[in-house]
Amino acid sequence: MDSMRGQGGIQMLLTAEQEAQHIVSAARNLKITRLRQAKEEAEREVANYRSHLDAEYQNKISESSGSCGSTAKQLEEETEIKIKNLKETAAKVSPDVVGMLIKYVTTVKT
Template sequence: MASSTRQGGIQQLLAAEQEAQHIVNNARNARMARLKQAKEEAEKEVAEFRAHMEAEFQKKLAASSGDSGANVKRLEQETASKILQLKEQSSSISRDVGNMLLRHVTTVKN
């Protein structure tokens, strides 16, 4: 009788061990599936973020290239006005500068 009780106890332990092994395997499989799902979700988010940032970059690039033409025109206008201003200033004082140079060149100091 004691031997049959031991056999029954051993059988229960083996059954409990097998059940525990199934539980551990199921948990491991569920964890692996969740990790795979999390990885796929992360890759999807990264792809969406990358697409969003690329779209913003392209938008800024298009806006800046459009502005560069306006900037070039503005700079050309500013340059032309400054050149005109310098020509006017030089023509107004060129006679005075010529007279001053002539006076210094023809004046003899002892």
């Protein structure tokens, strides 16, 4: 009877070991599947982020190249205004400067 129990116990252990192997195998397969899904999701996120950054970069390039002409035009206008202001200021001060120069040239120090 002990030998029957021993064989039955061994058979139970073998069955339990097989069940454990199936559980471990299923868990391993599930882990591999999850890792593949995570990798694919990460690759999609990286691709989306890369395309987003590329789109931003292209927008900045198009904005800066498009605004070059307007920036140059704006600088020309500002320069013209500054030149005009300088000429007006010089015209206002010119008689005083001329008078001062004539005074110093014609005054004799003794």
